[in-house]
Amino acid sequence: MTTTTPVIELTERARTQVRHLLTSTPGTDGFALRIGVETGGCAGYTYNLSLVPGAEAEDAVYGQDGFDVVVASSVAHLLRGMRVDYAETLTSSGFTFTNPNAKSSCGCGSSFGASDAPERSEADALLRERVEEAMAEIRPFLQGDGGDAEIVAVLAGGGQPGSAEVHMKLTGACGSCSSAGATLSGVIEARLKELLPEIGRVALVS
Known part of the structure; x- marks a missing residue:
């Protein structure tokens, strides 16, 4: 586990939503937000957000106001410099991602393509x-x-x-x-x- 200077930016709206999820979801006191990617989606990769008990051995940890963000070191380069926001409209709500590493993206907003290796x-x-x-x-x-x-x-x-x-x-x-x-x-x-x-x-x- 490596604690490091944040390279993933969460906007205030995103941080507020994560804190809300942590306080409103039973059994998640002290949990961290894991941000990762999975193979699949419209453009090659999809973002994956989850609440987890803590970091694992090979994780990078980015301290936030009231919680930690953990990212597997193996995919950190795909997320470096990414900005996570939270948006609400009349028809939908959810986290949004602005990722400078994305070589392509999909209209769904949660899928991107990148050359990771x-x-x-x-x-x-x-x-x-x-x-x-x-x-x-x-x-x-x-x-x-x-x-x-x-x-x-x-x-x-x-x-x-x-x-x-x-x-x-x-x-x-x-x-x-x-x-x-x-x-x-x-x-x-x-x-x-x-x-x-x-x-x-x-x-x-x-």
Whole structure:
């Protein structure tokens, strides 16, 4: 556990909301806020916030007013310089993220893409080339109906069968079609899995 100068900024609204959660959630007295990332989402990674009893051995700890923020050292570089806010509107409320490390982002506001390691980036790029080659075979079927598909992100996973993910956005007639999900699963996903067995999931990005 390493206590260090905060490199993740929480606005006053965010800190107030975290303190509210800590005081209103039974059994969380003295807990910390863990901020992390997980593989997945629309653009490659999703933010993950949770209340935890404390830091683990390899965590970086950032002291706040009344609580600590803990971040796993293995992902701290993905979050360095990030600003966390809390927003409320007439229709929704939640934490928002402004991350200078994000190379791409999604409209959902909680997903981003980043190159976290040369090895990972190379593996993703190599698989993306193979996905592009496979899509060259699939696209004529989509384009015949006035549609197409855009590759948003490719996550190579561990190289084992079913460990990789491809995130796609349907465009043209496919994007506005009520059966877009069926097009994705019945045409694109089925063929990609057949051609590239390492792909376990093809997700639709709106």
